[in-house]
Amino acid sequence: MTVPTLTPRLTPVVSYPEALAPTPTHYCPGCTHGIAHRLVAEVIDELGIREDTIGVASVGCSVFAYNYFAVDFAQAPHGRAPALATGIKRTSPDKLVFTYQGDGDLASIGSAEILHAAARGENITVVFLNNAIYGMTGGQMAPTTLPGQRTTSSPAGRDPATQGYPLRMSELLAQVDGAAYVARRSLHDVANIRRAKKALRKAFEVQQQGLGFAMVELLSSCPTNWGLSAQDSLEYIRDVMVPAYPLGEFKVPETEGREAR
Amino acid sequence: MARALLKGNVAFAEAAVRAGCEAYFGYPITPQTEALEHMAKRMPELGRAFVQAESEVAAINMVYGAATAGVRVMTSSSSPGVSLMMEGLSYIAGTRVPAVLVDVMRGGPGLGNIAPAQSDYAQMVRGGPHGDMKMIVLAPATVQELIDLTVEAFDLAERYRCITVVLADGSLGQMMEPAELPPMRTPRAADERPAWALTGARGREPHALTSIYLDPEQEEAYNLELQATYRAIEAAEVRYVEERLEGARIAVVAFGTAGRLSLTAIDAARAEGIEVGLFRPVSLYPFPEERLRQLAERVDALLVVEMNAGQMIDDVRRVTRERVPIRFYGRTGGVVPMPEEVLEAIRGLHAELVREEAVA
Incomplete structure (x- = not known):
């Protein structure tokens, strides 16, 4: 009787992205930053652009993004990542430049910088994580916080009468002529994660083609500051955030058809 | 050119x-x-x-x-x-x-x-x-x-x-x-950028250009x-200009436009027989500390002229430790002093020195 060989003949179907540094992240359990990082890294790998990509980290939980991506990185003041990206892209037009920003960074303190980067049709890719709260400082109200949502600075729930209404940045920026691609996706389940990756890939391809400003908003969780379990947080995105922040492609390059929602 | x-x-x-x-x-x-x-x-x-x-x-x-x-x-x-x-x-x-x-x-x-x-x-x-x-x-x-x-x-x-x-x-x-x-x-070619720059991590480890160091010891080391x-x-990198300071009893300390217009006043004062010169810091940081300190050892008084309410004068006081009298003439709010005003301030300081000598 011959003994069958034990040499494994397995083909890897999934591996660690080259564009992701093998560094454990500091993100809280259940936070979707890890998923978003991985998706961006996979897209960079698939497009073969790791050595030509320059990232810009912002201020917020993702401030240390440069520790987790194996690409060149700058770290911007709060809200200013699109301005840094402009300075980098204008002087390095052959590189692919992306910012990675949260909702406090992009929609509040950096609202002018993002709006005008879009208006200039700045040829950059923006990865925008919207979890409707300030994570790093401990759960304060963000411009994206939903009416009635309790945070440490809206303890009775956000009251639009005194605290205003949430900003829908994708819809807002899609109105700007310089924006070439604007989409909102969600990270709450596998099907949506796959759609999110497709949108991120498009947002990098739009930059490769020199078509102008591209942004993907990703609805994200913050279990720690929402006071919910990881699983409940994903359900909160699905049941509460998605209805308030509809998913879809709000602006696509003219040559392309819109992907179904 | x-x-x-x-x-x-x-x-x-x-x-x-x-x-x-x-x-x-x-x-x-x-x-x-x-x-x-x-x-x-x-x-x-x-x-x-x-x-x-x-x-x-x-x-x-x-x-x-x-x-x-x-x-x-x-x-x-x-x-x-x-x-x-x-x-x-x-x-x-x-x-x-x-x-x-x-x-x-x-x-x-x-x-x-x-x-x-x-x-x-x-x-x-x-x-x-x-x-x-x-x-x-x-x-x-x-x-x-x-x-x-x-x-x-x-x-x-x-x-x-x-x-x-x-x-x-x-x-x-x-x-x-x-x-x-x-x-x-x-201009430099694209492939001549400094080694630390963000140029894409081609064949090298990625660069991170950042200013955040959460560990205080690390931040301190940085x-x-x-x-x-x-x-x-x-x-x-200290830079300064000296004019008419040879044998001067009074040095006007002024930078930029204030220095330039003071020189006109200095020449007018010298024509009146007042021994006055100009010390004009060009590098405000680094401030020409050593040279100014030496100057304060050989003149009898300093007149600081600025187009503000008195800002560089703090550095002049600090550097010279006020070993000689320091007077100030300034105009602020966008008013540029006329050389005649500076001349008047030089005359005033000179008169002060003459009075002190008379007392001594």
Whole structure:
């Protein structure tokens, strides 16, 4: 009787992205930053652009993004990542430049910088994580916080009468002529994660083609500051955030058809 | 290159172009807007980067971005605009990337006016941006110096990986006088950017250019590296101009336009027999401490003249330890003192010395 060989003949179907540094992240359990990082890294790998990509980290939980991506990185003041990206892209037009920003960074303190980067049709890719709260400082109200949502600075729930209404940045920026691609996706389940990756890939391809400003908003969780379990947080995105922040492609390059929602 | 009649704002912008400036980001503000306008035309025709930013906040952060990419980059503005740049300046200093800022100062505080002033000395020399940081600050007194110091600013910024500020005022920005521009330098090729720059991690480990160190010990160690750079700057980059100081009993200490107009008063005073000369700091940081200290040992009194309410005078007092009487003459709010006013202040100080001698 011959003994069958034990040499494994397995083909890897999934591996660690080259564009992701093998560094454990500091993100809280259940936070979707890890998923978003991985998706961006996979897209960079698939497009073969790791050595030509320059990232810009912002201020917020993702401030240390440069520790987790194996690409060149700058770290911007709060809200200013699109301005840094402009300075980098204008002087390095052959590189692919992306910012990675949260909702406090992009929609509040950096609202002018993002709006005008879009208006200039700045040829950059923006990865925008919207979890409707300030994570790093401990759960304060963000411009994206939903009416009635309790945070440490809206303890009775956000009251639009005194605290205003949430900003829908994708819809807002899609109105700007310089924006070439604007989409909102969600990270709450596998099907949506796959759609999110497709949108991120498009947002990098739009930059490769020199078509102008591209942004993907990703609805994200913050279990720690929402006071919910990881699983409940994903359900909160699905049941509460998605209805308030509809998913879809709000602006696509003219040559392309819109992907179904 | 022949001498030509040049307006200050256009002159420094063109000087930057010739110094190999590869990117300019700015926002219109009087009295420096001609620089932005010059760059709007010149940079695109040379295939270089120009963006009129949505604010000075954005402009300085575009400068920051381009600086991380390792190119020669500058912005220019005036006092209220420069106030908006404080955040970006601190990050640029904290990340140790080179950048050049020309500040054409105007009257303040607040919106103030558009007249020449020197009231941002303290802001630029002693902080403004947060954190333990310094910027090299150079103060021109003529359009020629404005040109020369702008060119030098790029070299210094790169040598020390720091910010160099050319601190001019509205009169220098707006005046026209004969000056000579430098020859055109070829900008660096894309593959000649500094080794630390963000150029894409091709065949090397990724670079991260950041200013955050959560561990206080690590932040302190980083700060000490910055401080070592500042000590090197203080040792090597002091610049000043001395005029008519030979045998002088009184030294006028004044920078930029105040120094220039004081010289007219000094010549008039000398014609009256008053032995007075001029000490004009050109590098405000690093301040010419040693030379000023020596000067205070051989004159009988100092007269500090500034176009502000008295800012550099604090450094003069500190450096000389007030071993001689120090008097101040200044106009603020955008008022430029007339040489006659400075002459009157020199006469007053001289009379004071004569009275003291009589008493002695």
